[in-house]
Amino acid sequence: MTDRVVVVGAGIGGLVAALGLACRGLDVTLLDRAAEPGGKMREVEVAGRRLDAGPTVFTMRWVLDAVFAGAGTRLEDHLTLQPATILARHAWPDGSRLDMFADLERTADAVQAFAGAREAAGFRAFTAQARAIYATLEAPFIRGQRPTMTGLVRSAGFTEMWRTRPFDTLWSALSQHFADPRLRQLFGRYATYCGSSPFLAPATLMLVAHVEREGVWMVEGGMHRVAAALATLAAARGVTVRMGADVAEVLVSRGRAAGVRLRNGEQIEASAVVVNADPAALSAGLLGAAARGAVPPLPPAERSLSALTWAAVARTEGFPLHRHTVFFSGDYAAEFAALRRGGLPVQPTTYVCAGDRDDGCAAPDGPERLLILVNAPATGDTRAPTETEIAECRDRTFSHLTQAGLRLTDMQAMTTGPAEFHSLFPGTGGALYGPAVHGATATFKRPGSRTRVPGLYLAGGGTHPGAGVPMAALSGGLAAESLMQDLASTRPSRPAAMPGGTWTRSATTGSTASR
Ligand SMILES: Cc1cc2nc3c(=O)[nH]c(=O)nc-3n(C[C@H](O)[C@H](O)[C@H](O)COP(=O)(O)OP(=O)(O)OC[C@H]3O[C@@H](n4cnc5c(N)ncnc54)[C@H](O)[C@@H]3O)c2cc1C
Numbered sequence: 259m260t261d262r263v264v265v266v267g268a269g270i271g272g273l274v275a276a277l278g279l280a281c282r283g284l285d286v287t288l289l290d291r292a293a294e295p296g297g298k299m300r301e302v303e304v305a306g307r308r309l310d311a312g313p314t315v316f317t318m319r320w321v322l323d324a325v326f327a328g329a330g331t332r333l334e335d336h337l338t339l340q341p342a343t344i345l346a347r348h349a350w351p352d353g354s355r356l357d358m359f360a361d362l363e364r365t366a367d368a369v370q371a372f373a374g375a376r377e378a379a380g381f382r383a384f385t386a387q388a389r390a391i392y393a394t395l396e397a398p399f400i401r402g403q404r405p406t407m408t409g410l411v412r413s414a415g416f417t418e419m420w421r422t423r424p425f426d427t428l429w430s431a432l433s434q435h436f437a438d439p440r441l442r443q444l445f446g447r448y449a450t451y452c453g454s455s456p457f458l459a460p461a462t463l464m465l466v467a468h469v470e471r472e473g474v475w476m477v478e479g480g481m482h483r484v485a486a487a488l489a490t491l492a493a494a495r496g497v498t499v500r501m502g503a504d505v506a507e508v509l510v511s512r513g514r515a516a517g518v519r520l521r522n523g524e525q526i527e528a529s530a531v532v533v534n535a536d537p538a539a540l541s542a543g544l545l546g547a548a549a550r551g552a553v554p555p556l557p558p559a560e561r562s563l564s565a566l567t568w569a570a571v572a573r574t575e576g577f578p579l580h581r582h583t584v585f586f587s588g589d590y591a592a593e594f595a596a597l598r599r600g601g602l603p604v605q606p607t608t609y610v611c612a613g614d615r616d617d618g619c620a621a622p623d624g625p626e627r628l629l630i631l632v633n634a635p636a637t638g639d640t641r642a643p644t645e646t647e648i649a650e651c652r653d654r655t656f657s658h659l660t661q662a663g664l665r666l667t668d669m670q671a672m673t674t675g676p677a678e679f680h681s682l683f684p685g686t687g688g689a690l691y692g693p694a695v696h697g698a699t700a701t702f703k704r705p706g707s708r709t710r711v712p713g714l715y716l717a718g719g720g721t722h723p724g725a726g727v728p729m730a731a732l733s734g735g736l737a738a739e740s741l742m743q744d745l746a747s748t749r750p751s752r753p754a755a756m757p758g759g760t761w762t763r764s765a766t767t768g769s770t771a772s773r
Contacts, residue, residue: 261529262286263530263531264532265288266505270485271718271719272297274325278328279532285496288499294486297485297718298313299484302569309629345360349585351588376437380435381436387431391462394421394422403706404722429446431461448463449695452724452726453692506521507545515549530745536685537556537705548711552710562690562691562694564637564687566648566675570669573666574626580615581616590607601635602651606633634675638675638686691719701724704722707737
């Protein structure tokens with residue numbers, strides 16, 4: 259007899275949780291309503307070509323190295339990763355440009371040439387502070403089960419915690435390091451990696467800059483390959499992966515999670531359930547009334563940002579795109595004020611991922627694959643942007659790119675906005691990163707892996723330690739850890755079987771999945 263666990267959602271957090279649990283001998287069934295694993299790490303088809311329509315910046319490689327190692331294999335046996343020497347290219351409306359490099363000294367030189375010696379000194383001080391904050395928080399916060407502020411103060415010490423600057427905003431801290439508003443904008447943008455505003459996020463989030471400095475990796479074939487590789491490995495380690503399996507309800511019996519019911523009526527019993535859908539889906543009752551109280555509800559005002567994206571295939575000319583290029587708006591404060599009011603920005607900062615380009619920035623012959631992204635409010639379920647508003651935002655975005663010198667021709671594009679993200683990721687309004695990290699205490703309100711319903715666990719970007727591929731992966735590991743601990747505390751002994759693997763066609767819809 260092995261314990262059966264159902265994991266709802268094959269996003270990165272669900273994949274990592276399922277793999278970890280199967281490797282510890284549990285009988286794991288991984289269910290996802292989508293046709294392919296990966297969740298937000300998804301691919302779409304445009305002009306007959308497949309391209310990433312989700313995450314594009316891969317950091318904290320050590321997280322996935324550990325996931326593969328925990329499954330008895332090596333990441334490099336499944337994926338080909340190249341480190342980027344240029345982290346990203348940045349451009350402003352005044353025509354100025356700045357590249358960030360993996361190499362610190364090269365970046366400091368670039369900042370000096372861009373804005374002078376004082377700003378280069380500010381950059382060095384900022385980098386040192388970001389590194390120190392990361393060092394303070396890595397073990398107790400990033401790798402730890404949901405900590406409390408008091409717990410952190412106890413483990414890291416009051417002075418060290420104070421130095422992580424939870425009570426200052428990121429923007430105010432940046433103003434101390436940089437006089438040049440363009441550099442504040444550049445480093446303030448790291449708050450958006452958690453779907454937050456640099457004007458409201460705590461200065462602690464400078465640690466994101468450190469994470470990026472530690473290494474950005476380019477995944478051969480695109481980020482979606484990461485999900486595909488994990489799903490294949492999970493199946494090989496015994497996980498039953500069923501795509502097209504829409505979970506309607508988490509079953510609760512005698513106060514404990516007892517399995518799930520699919521939308522087609524099929525029931526799967528289990529001794530524990532891990533939910534990788536956004537926790538907001540649980541609190542909204544989208545996974546049944548019995549599990550509704552498992553986590554506190556997230557008020558829409560506390561949601562992180564959504565996005566308006568164009569997955570495109572186009573010919574490009576005129577601007578030397580890097581793999582990651584950011585075209586900043588002229589007024590960052592106005593941009594975030596508009597988002598806060600629930601509108602699309604008038605002058606959107608625009609991120610362009612040119613996925614066919616390598617570190618040398620060479621453009622492919624002919625049309626290339628692009629993901630173009632601007633921030634949007636998470637109003638997909640309340641007051642989603644209208645078609646006219648989206649068309650106007652598109653026109654402003656593309657004319658902003660044209661003014662920067664980037665000409666896009668022969669373009670075919672697929673638009674995805676807050677409403678589409680909301681329907682892909684129910685309960686969210688299109689928020690892509692769980693709750694926003696606004697204020698000193700927001701991060702501690704994020705649910706941990708355990709819920710109020712025994713036997714029901716959470717994994718994913720809406721959960722501690724936070725959003726982004728590596729953080730969601732870490733949460734998957736934390737969910738598996740909590741579940742195993744709880745199982746061990748309720749069973750005197752249990753076998754460590756390693757069941758044979760299948761990756762089946764869905765009984766629900768018969769859609770995708772192979773072995
Ligand atoms: C456009 C975009 C750009 C991004 N850029 C980056 C980046 O560059 N770098 C980075 O690190 N991160 C980035 N992110 C964030 C990152 O992608 C996410 O934080 C991470 O992938 C979330 O993983 P997750 O484990 O929370 O699962 P999710 O990806 O949210 O997947 C959840 C899964 O649950 C499934 N599900 C939901 N409800 C049900 C149900 N009832 N039944 C069955 N299945 C269900 C869904 O179908 C989905 O597959 C980006 C995200 C987006 C959308």
